[in-house]
Every structure is written in C-alpha cells, then in structure tokens.
Amino acid sequence: MNGVPLVQKIWIGPFTSFGYGYFDEIPAAYVLKYLDFQTCMNFVKVNLWTWKNGTQYIWEQLNDHLKNPARLNSTIEKVERRDGKVYVTVNGEVEEYDKIIVTAPLYVPNKRADGQVGMVDYFDAREDEKELFSKIDYERYDVQAFLTDPDKHPEISYYVFDNMVPGKLGHLMVYYRRWKDKIDQVITTYALRKHKDSEEIPYEECRQMVQDDLKIMGNPAKEIINEWSVYYFPHVFTDDYAAGWYDKVEAMQGKYDTFYAGEVMSFGDMDETAEYSRELVERFF
C-alpha cells in the first residue's frame, strides 16, 4: 500500500479518509481551514485521542449548564418570516420570535432515506436563499460498525491510502479500532461513494465493497451491528466558492431576520462549527 507519495499522505490521510472528499473536487480553502498547522502536526505525530465518554456527552453537559437549554425532540415543520417577526411551527404549535438562527442543514440536494431536508424546504425561502443554498452538496460518507473475531483484527487502526483516490471510490479508507488496550470491541469502517464527476455508487454496493475489502485484508466482519450513510460535510464546489458564495451569504446575515450558522458556514467539524457560531453571536447579538 505504498502507491501514494508521503507528502500527499500527510494531507489526504486526515482529509479524504475523514470523509471530506477528494482533492480534485474540494476547494483548497476548506482543506486549510481544517488542517491548520497544529491539526496537521497532530496527525503527523499520531498525537490523536478521543473523548472518554464520546462527543455527545460534551454537548449534553454544556446543555445542562445553559440558561435556556435546547429543547429536544422538537421538529420545526414550518417557518414564516413576515412583518419583522419569525413564526415557527414546532411540534404542531406556532411560536413567535424576533430572529432565527438556522443551524440545521440549509439544503439537501436529493431525497434521503432518513428524511432529512434543508431549510429551503420548510421555510418561506426567498429567491436569493434558494439560489445560493442550492449550490450546496454533501459527502455520502458511509460508516459500518461491526464485530469480528478477536484474532482477526489488527493491533491498531489503519488507513488505506491507496483507496483515498477517486479511482477507488466506494472502497474502505479507514478501519478504526477505538481502544488500543482492548481486544473485544466494535470496529468501524469508513468509505466515500460520491465524487463530483462520477456516478454515485449505490449504498448497498458500497457496503458490499467494504465487506469484500475487509475479507481481503484478513479482518472479515462477523456481524454488522450498526450502519449509517451520513449527511456529511455540506460544502460548495470550487467555482461557487471562487464566485463569492461565502461573501454573498454573509451579506445576507440578518436580512430576513434570519442568520445562518452550522457547519456549512465554516467547516464540517465541531471545532470550526462552534468557533463560527460564537463569532456570529458576538457579531450580531
């Protein structure tokens, strides 16, 4: 597995295999937002770690300390903005607000099995919102969690660099073994199945490709216990980025008593998303 030069491995390892797409389709600005010097060096030095209780736990703890905690299990079905007010239909009831900050997906280009839609589908979206947000695409990033015989998994997680190129779309890129000192554990795999310039590989086909890769590598799955095709890393492509997509959306902040945040406004990870939200609130509120 030595086909990819070292200098490229430093970049594609933490980028493509983490589901952020291929270097010939993704604007370089996204790569640089995410892979700042410190993040890059952490990967080079394998200075990687995970949260003991998972990341969900961080947000649950944060929520417990908020003056106005998030209301859970509340689906926003409709939003109308008129006469300087925002009318939000949530769980069947209409509520009135002065402003709204959208952190849910702005646009979902095709029907998804999980029913996730974009804000343009349930807001009284204006023409400029529809026009700009329709440029957003996302990564089809598939995760499988499986069990294998303890003697069948390698000692550490591994990257398959040769599979991080568009020609190997749909193949396993990462095999993740979370705890290095524990043999009996769930293993997760990650694969991308869409590139801007080629046909999307159907979910089932990609799933099977990953299973076959596992067999070839001598780590076959005994039982798949969870699987997920994620709405992942919403982004725009190079032409739209270069044509000022971000400048135009930033100029629309507050225009319809609406502010746009969430990962698409910065980058598809927690660090950048939280940082952007904080900056947005400091700027406008």
Ligand SMILES: Cc1cc2nc3c(=O)[nH]c(=O)nc-3n(C[C@H](O)[C@H](O)[C@H](O)COP(=O)(O)OP(=O)(O)OC[C@H]3O[C@@H](n4cnc5c(N)ncnc54)[C@H](O)[C@@H]3O)c2cc1C
């Ligand atoms: C498998 C996977 C692994 C990842 N690994 C990492 C990692 O290791 N490190 C890292 O930093 N980032 C990681 N990420 C990325 C990170 O999770 C996202 O970048 C981040 O969660 C984006 O935050 P957000 O608030 O924009 O969107 P989300 O966290 O997706 O929040 C949006 C929320 O809006 C809700 N919503 C949508 N529509 C409606 C509606 N109509 N009404 C009410 N609610 C609605 C959704 O249910 C969701 O809770 C990973 C993501 C995935 C999927």
